[in-house]
Amino acid sequence: MKEKVYKILPGFLQNCLVYAYNRQAYKRRYGGEYQNFRKEKKENRHLSLEELKAYQKNRYAQFIEFVTQNSDYYKKTIGNIEHAELIENISSLPIVNKEVLRNNIDAITVKTSEKLEKSKTGGTTGKSLEVKFFFRDSQERFAFLDDFRSRFGYELGKKTAWFSGKNLLTDSDVKKKRFWKTDFVHHVRYYSTFHIKDDYLKYYVEDLIRFTPEYFVGFPSTILEIAKYGIANGYDFPENAVKAVFPTAETITDETRYYIEKFFKTKLYNQYASSEGAPFIIECEKGNLHLELQTGVFEVLDENNQPAQSGRLVVTSFTTAATPLVRYDIGDSITLEDADKKCSCGNNNPLVKEILGRIDDFIYSVENGKINLGNVSNTLKDTKGIIRFQAVQNKLDELDLYVVTDKEIYSKQIEKIFIENWRDRVGNVMKIHLKYVDEIPVEGSGKYRIVKNNIKDLL
Template identity: 25%
Template structure:
């Protein structure tokens, strides 16, 4: 009833086209690679034409480059356009809005890349992203309306838990557990809620779900006979040991998802193990350090063009993540292209002075909405000392420094020393990867 009636009604009332889009996607997922590329090209041409005529940023850019959207005849024509990055969006936020857009919703990234971002999303984009996630959910023989536990830390969701949202969640049979603070007492309570709810699916950060699993094992709690069919994980890199821990403890399969609020729902794992790109909506390029696209099988930065973003276009958007495209199709038979590997996205757990374990995003969100902060790195040296490296638009003021200190101490403890250091840039690790939350204290 929820999947076939209540949720579609909910989406229609919000003026979303989610149901029709999901049904079409369940047909197009079986198309050949050539058919999907033809669809991408047609949609790309529409997006670029709209941007040229109605989006000030792209109207000026195309004119300066002499680029004519109507003459696009190949997906490779995208390469004539420069990349879009977070700095460009921050500097041109209003100019990136379509003149025909209405009812845009303001969104923030989680900041796990170290560069917080504010941007806008329209109903078209929301409809497509929800439809893509819905389709992937159904790959695993579960559906909207099946009992679900969501372990999440975003203030967008946690801050929206008013009476209306609570009623909606109850009707849709989903329960939200906050991933910020995970003391032993809270973990005991969360595990008890999972045991009482007996969900058919879990959804959350891989680090959080694996932390739940380890705690259940330490308590000797049996969680593998609750009827959990699948755990959907996203927002971080999924490590093999996390997958094994979650699968063993909860007695379920683990489905990895890749995407973000900014870049959209990029890829999701099918039961055959492949990370399928949402090709109907998203064009993925893999580029080398010089910005030149590389062939399948070679590693490079993931660049995304989201074809359902006419209201606030994301065209050749640099995700900052590193990945590899597969050069062979999945054995499941879907024509959707495959991301062979995704690298470079992880946050960490931190430990408060009183022993409370919390997700690294608990501190990331403190910095994310500060407009002066361009980039950051959080290093927990010990229970008594945490360093915060910040790249700022201007000199670090005493007021901003105290705001950061007070915010961090509210999470970590008032006795913790918070050292805020202004730096020119955030350096990479020796491996070449970027980590923006590092705790030197073990959480086991």
């Protein structure tokens, strides 16, 4: 209903509503304990590794005690484990995966009379899941995120281009080629992530040049398309305008970083969390990723649940008291850096070598096993004129590649290189069906997915 009313209002009033909506959200986010958390996070930036571990141990104990007392599910599963609150004993607690979380969501979520914030997480399998947050936990999460962004000069009120999964446009906007809404009070322009196609990209690039935001926040796949379009069509983005790009929600490939930094003449700083409320991994000014121990516990485990250098990421997150994540297998895999490697940026948290991304974002080859997202995107190596592609696997021995090309640059020769790149990864047995299309639609969440694996339940 609300959406229906919004859609028939004139553009000016729609912008006002966007502002009003934000003001509500900001009041919650930046109210309560937010300022205290900001202060704490700033002070904690330079703790020694020992201090960070002591802080983590303490928060862990408090968190586990709260969880066992207030969540019916955890009362049952960890209430009887001796000294479950000691971080040394974490491996005696059961691991919870996405399916377990989904099936037990009511028993896991704590019983409280306090009002909770709801967060819907889009499952890659299409089924969404609703987790809840105490407002103070959200405030701590935003304080942490803002502390991270403030290291690069960002504050609320700075001119920002935002690319999120909310569809704010009406048919009339699309007709007028206005693919954005502006919150004039907070200087945020929200660009649609649902209209990223060649006919429209021109309007995005030209408006971004006019608007010249200092910061970009949001889906990197969308920002990437705009950057690639800008480069391909000879647009020159103003120098020294953009201070930083803060991607959210998707894995960053080398390609993504390269094109975004090149076109917008800036640096991208990655950050990893999740809508379920995972603890944070953040990139520093030296380009290294740090596991932020003050936000939770990170375990990297192999198939036998033993600690490993590279493997599944299992998290316990201190800011998820309402729908607690305790040893949650988030479905991503990462590789840790050698423990003795230190970063010179002043942050003493341990380093991550690589976030490999969604475990379910892979193509499976009977010959070669899993081909992860980074390797999939590297199939563009030495090619030209492929604007976008999507790899879809519906059968074990078949692969569909949907490809959008620039017909003036693309050629049979490039097709050959592209297929060879795929052969290097999937081997020679798999059947590859190349399908040339005019566009590849985004998902309901507004994200564009480079890989869709529809057989992972068989594996």
